[in-house]
Amino acid sequence: MGVRVTTGRTLLAAVMGFGVALSAQAAEYPAIGPLPQLKINNAKAELGKRLFFDKRLSGDAAVSCATCHVPDKGYASKEALSPGYPGNGHFRNASSLINVAHKKVWNWDGRIGTNLNDMTREMLTEDYTMNMDMRIMQERMKQDPVYVQMFKDAGYGEPSNGSVRKAIPEYMKTLTSANSPFDKGKMSASANNGMKLFKGKAGCIQCHNGPLLTDQKAHNTGVPENFDVFLDPMNHQAFIAFTMFQGIPNYMNLKRDPGYYNITLLDEDMGKFVTPSLRELKYSAP
Ligand code: HEC
Ligand code: HEC
Known part of the structure; x- marks a missing residue:
């Protein structure tokens, strides 16, 4: 945590x-x-961009970051409640990612106060968002020659889950208003x-x-x-998974x-x- x-x-x-x-x-x-202006490494940001739009970063290759953070909707979700990983809904709105690299605290409840690397890990691994095992993710990247080259060009060496969690935040730094x-x-x-x-x-x-x-x-x-969270079992199960994991008393x-x-x-x-x-x-x- x-x-x-x-x-x-x-x-x-x-x-x-x-x-x-x-x-x-x-x-x-x-x-x-x-x-303030942020310093951006172009090769890393380019890689991060490809990863952001790549559905192979989710467990069953059905959703990418952009499924919920939709570029022409200000990198937020179209609906009041975000979509979820297939078989789930979600219980919150997917926040806009514009200027997200300038923040110090993330999520509607502020539960992440470290950095976007941790935020990216949470999005990738939570079962109701991308449900990704990062060891599998890393192997998928290694099988794609385009990624192999891009990771190398970005100075990361072989594709690894650690560098995915660095490259995506580098891309998010480019989503800044000016x-x-x-x-x-x-x-x-x-x-x-x-x-x-x-x-x-x-x-x-x-x-x-x-x-x-x-x-x-x-x-x-x-x-x-928003009572759709509790009336729709797809959303509610994501809510229960979240509150149970967070240790909220009486979550049921x-x-x-x-x-x-x-x-x-x-x-x-x-x-x-x-x-x-x-x-x-x-x-x-x-
Ligand atoms: C007491 C602190 C506070 C004040 C004062 C306040 N806001 Fe907010 N505002 C918030 C919070 C917190 C939210 C998110 C609420 C939620 O989703 O439950 C919010 C949400 C919003 C949103 C929706 C943004 C989004 O992305 O969904 C808008 C627009 C907004 N406020 C505009 C205003 C305007 C205009 C004023 C002055 C008339 C104002 N606010 C005064 C705290 C405040
Ligand atoms: C299935 C939908 C979904 C997917 C896929 C998804 N997100 Fe999110 N994202 C959300 C929701 C919903 C929130 C708000 C969560 C909360 O407040 O508890 C969020 C919050 C965030 C935030 C915090 C924003 C803020 O201002 O607090 C960041 C950063 C973020 N997501 C980045 C990503 C990245 C990067 C990916 C891909 C690796 C990704 N998201 C994939 C739904 C999604």
Whole structure:
């Protein structure tokens, strides 16, 4: 299990609920602005891209990363609930991967706080996402002369599961927003007015701040539960597999996504989720 996220208790207390602290000054929050440039190794990123779209990375060669993180949907899933590995549904939305390399905390409950290598391993190996045995994955790569050459060109030597978990994150680094009117400081007048509201009266900045427009902390915003998780046995079995593995008490009877409770097991964290980035939102559904 990855490094657990620590809670900014005081900040959390201060920003819980939309009604509180509406007069707070935007200046108190990390500045909104362009994202820093990431250094990218092209050969590694090219390899990572081929892997990202390759269904052979899943147990029965039926799904790739792109099945759930759909490029023309902002690298998110089209549906409210993500597809799952064949024979399963899923119980959450597949997050957008745009700017994902700039984050410090991943997943809706923030359960991975280390790096994208760990995140990639989780996606590959969980039985309800790609259900891949990484030893088999490595052998599949070795049987493809194109991969053999690409791993070599990328400086990894022979294909190995460790380098798959490095190359895919290198590709994810290329999914960074730049050159939007926002990044160039050339927003329209109405967009500028919206930004004023966002920072001021509407209070969005309390949680959606910094270049990613997220504080990367967990909050309860009262979004209603999606009961398709519990009504569809395909989704529910993925939910049960997840909550059982995570050690959530009473998981068989649970009828809500525990969210951040998964990290702390404190009742007050039930149903809290990490603030999503609002960048490139118009491209991701729903
Ligand atoms: C079967 C669907 C599915 C597949 C295949 C899949 N993902 Fe995901 N991915 C999800 C879902 C659903 C989440 C949200 C999980 C959660 O919050 O618990 C997610 C979350 C993520 C995140 C965290 C995003 C964030 O901002 O917190 C990353 C990174 C990611 N996936 C990368 C990948 C990569 C790389 C692959 C391929 C190796 C992959 N995913 C394959 C469904 C999928
Ligand atoms: C208390 C912290 C907080 C405040 C204040 C807040 N948000 Fe959010 N926002 C969140 C969290 C957490 C989520 C994810 C909720 C969930 O899925 O359960 C979210 C989700 C969203 C989403 C959906 C994004 C997606 O990818 O699905 C949008 C859009 C959004 N917020 C915009 C706003 C706007 C506009 C404001 C100001 C009017 C605002 N938020 C104020 C924390 C906050």
